[in-house]
Amino acid sequence: NAGVTQTPKFRILKIGQSMTLQCAQDMNHNYMYWYRQDPGMGLKLIYYSVGAGITDKGEVPNGYNVSRSTTEDFPLRLELAAPSQTSVYFCASSQNDPFEAFFGQGTRLTVV
Amino acid sequence: QQQVKQSPQSLIVQKGGISIINCAYENTAFDYFPWYQQFPGKGPALLIAIRPDVSEKKEGRFTISFNKSAKQFSLHIMDSQPGDSATYFCAASFKGGSEKLVFGKGTKLTVNP
Numbered sequence: 001n002a003g004v005t006q007t008p009k010f011r012i013l014k015i016g017q018s019m020t021l022q023c024a025q026d027m028n029h030n031y032m033y034w035y036r037q038d039p040g041m042g043l044k045l046i047y048y049s050v051g052a053g054i055t056d057k058g059e060v061p062n063g064y065n066v067s068r069s070t071t072e073d074f075p076l077r078l079e080l081a082a083p084s085q086t087s088v089y090f091c092a093s094s095q096n097d098p099f100e101a102f103f104g105q106g107t108r109l110t111v112v
Numbered sequence: 113q114q115q116v117k118q119s120p121q122s123l124i125v126q127k128g129g130i131s132i133i134n135c136a137y138e139n140t141a142f143d144y145f146p147w148y149q150q151f152p153g154k155g156p157a158l159l160i161a162i163r164p165d166v167s168e169k170k171e172g173r174f175t176i177s178f179n180k181s182a183k184q185f186s187l188h189i190m191d192s193q194p195g196d197s198a199t200y201f202c203a204a205s206f207k208g209g210s211e212k213l214v215f216g217k218g219t220k221l222t223v224n225p
Binding site: 004040041042043044045048058059090092100101103104105106 | 116118121146153154155156157158161201203212213215216217218
């Protein structure tokens, strides 16, 4: 069982570049989430989706965009990367309840 | 206020000892309190969770204690093992199946052999 798959695992970006973090789940979950995790901090919600075609902002959405064209995929787009976006990004999914979320293994992003 | 405050930031325990991690919240709208365990290089994984209508929940060596009046909850790990060494996060979610989890900042637990 693959669960939640994130790609890439690591990436170094230069300031001003753009990239898309990929996330796919094979559990047919309705809810999907993007979190960022900074050292010594908890996870902060960037964006979430309650189903295909529906997305909404979380606590820290600035500098990011998402789309949800299918149930399985929930890519996160970074436009004009900044050093403040250096972080570990986690994608998660859940059937209904957010607390029973399954997390991917994360993408470590460094912006230099 | 949507914060969940977690302490301590780090904890070192000897094998066989009891690990205790505490969390406090302000918003009484929270109605579900999960704990996540995260190993280095991995995503968080749900460990155990509790609702405010019970004061304690136990699963194996892991116990959540909940004090609704004090707006506090804690994780106890009995007979701590080196394999329990990880970062633990408490979290809270809102009523009505809210889509949003609010996380504490995490506690790095080290269990020495």
